[in-house]
Amino acid sequence: MSVQIVLIAAILTVFTAFSTQLLSLAVQPGWMTGLALILAAVAIAWTAVIIWSYMLVRPAASGMPGRALAAGLAVSLCALVLAPTAYAARMAYVSRDLVHHLFAGNMGPVVADDPWSGTQRVNFLLIGADSAPNRPGVRTDSMTVASVDTATGATTLLGLPRNLEEVPMPAGPARARFPYGFTGDGLDSHGLLNEVFQYAENHPEVVPGVPDGQRGPALLKETVGGVLGIPVRYYAMVDMKGFAEMIDAVGGVRITVEEPIVYGKYREGLLPAGTRRLSGEEALWYGRSRTDSDDYVRMGRQKCLINAVARQADPVTLLNSFDGLATATKRAISTDVPQDLLPALVELAQKVRDNPIKSLNFVPPLINTAYPDWRFIRHKVNEALSPVPRTPAPAAQAARPTASPEGPVTLDKTCG
Structure with a gap:
């Protein structure tokens, strides 16, 4: 006893x-x-x-x-x-x-004292992929870089719209083929950022030496990193339908819907305004619906959804729903994060959860997606990620984070 x-x-x-x-x-x-x-x-x-x-x-x-x-x-x-x-x-x-x-194979011994090798920030490319019977290949319609401070867990989400045009390609075969920016293959292609992934998979010569299934992520990481002016180290791609299964596995996600959202192929559903727990299907449509809105409004909701999931996925919840979550994850996610880094990543995720998550979306009027100012984008990223000395603000002002017309980093208030 x-x-x-x-x-x-x-x-x-x-x-x-x-x-x-x-x-x-x-x-x-x-x-x-x-x-x-x-x-x-x-x-x-x-x-x-x-x-x-x-x-x-x-x-x-x-x-x-x-x-x-x-x-x-x-x-x-x-x-x-x-x-x-x-x-x-x-x-x-x-x-x-x-x-x-x-997870990929081991990357070699990880130093326990500093698994991030002295890196101040580690950048993850988060991809939402959508495929359909009437659409060949995979379109990466959601692309967000999560830049995480390895010491504090402070995270900034940098969102790129899917319709960026003539994106500069990384040095090598890709830039040799598209010296003035990505224009696609000319066959039912608009030369948008969300086509880079599948183009690399269809054209092995632009990413030589990389096997099938890895060329798309490799080229997209380099391309996005070049646009933002930061090294993108890892990626994680989630299939949209699998994402809904993952949300259901953890019992839904609680989120604030600021305005009613029409969803469904034939407008058969409506998410009313208010704070509620969304099922996997509802969360999926919350993040992808463009009815009565546009790509840029949708991007804001996607960042909000990432924020909400990160805050509500506490260790006890994950353990309680681990079996179902693992089954959904195997079907929905692909990544190049190595096994040896996972313990450090779990600890970092806990720090992320304890900090406000900020976001910066490169959408109009901040940029023109048809003629982007790449130097301006990199300047804004550097500004957003640079440590800024903070001075105590009056209580009345501290409760109201605001955004200037130039689009500085803002708090995602709807995920609270």
Whole structure:
């Protein structure tokens, strides 16, 4: 009984005080394999103790009712031991399978003291991909760079519209083919930014030496990084339909809808204004609907949705919905984040969640998507990411973040 009390206390402590560290272990296959084996051994040993105890203390001559009651109690105790350990072992297996399926191979030893190699900021390209039967290939209709301060977790989302034209290409074969900016292949193509991904997949010669499925992300990372003037280190791409499954797996997302949003191919749905919990399908349409609005309004909602998901995806929620979330993630997400970086990424994600998330969208009137000023874009990015000394503001003003006509970095108020 003393051992059992200590075990229960230890489990409760781990799940409450060390939930972030627990998630860090959940993304390490070696730990997951070891945990599954330990849990199996504990379950077998504990069950053996229960059965042995029953054999020692069972009533010798209490008749059938007494024996049935004692046997039923022993079976119930075995079930109480086996059920949670079996569930935990299953979760360990699912985690191990997800990490091996989704994340790239090891990138070499990561220095525990500084897994980011002294980098002040790490930049992730977040891609929302949409494919349809009447549309060949994949269109990256949502492109956002999350620039994260590795020390504090302070994050700025830099949004690029899908319809940027004549985007400068990175040095090498891509720039040699498009020296004056990307113009597409001329076949049902408008030469927009959201076509770069599929163009690279269809034309191996512009990204030599890179295998199928990786050429698109590789070229898009370099292209977006060149536009913003920052190195884009990793990417994560989510399929729109899979995104809805992921939202459902965590029980929906609570968000403020500032104005009614019509959604559905035939305008069959309406998201009324107000704060509510959206299902996966509703969240998907919240982020993609352009009815009675445009691409730029949609981009603002997408940043708001990313903000809301980041804040509400706490460790306990993720653990409770881990099985369903892992299944949806395997179908919906592709990324080049290496396995060895995952524990550090989990810790960084917790810091992100504890900080306000700012955003800067390069949309009209800030820029002209047909004739963008690339130097101006890079200047605004540098301005947004540079540390700015803060002075105490009057309380009345501090509660009202504002935006100038030039489009500085603003807080996403609708995600609160």
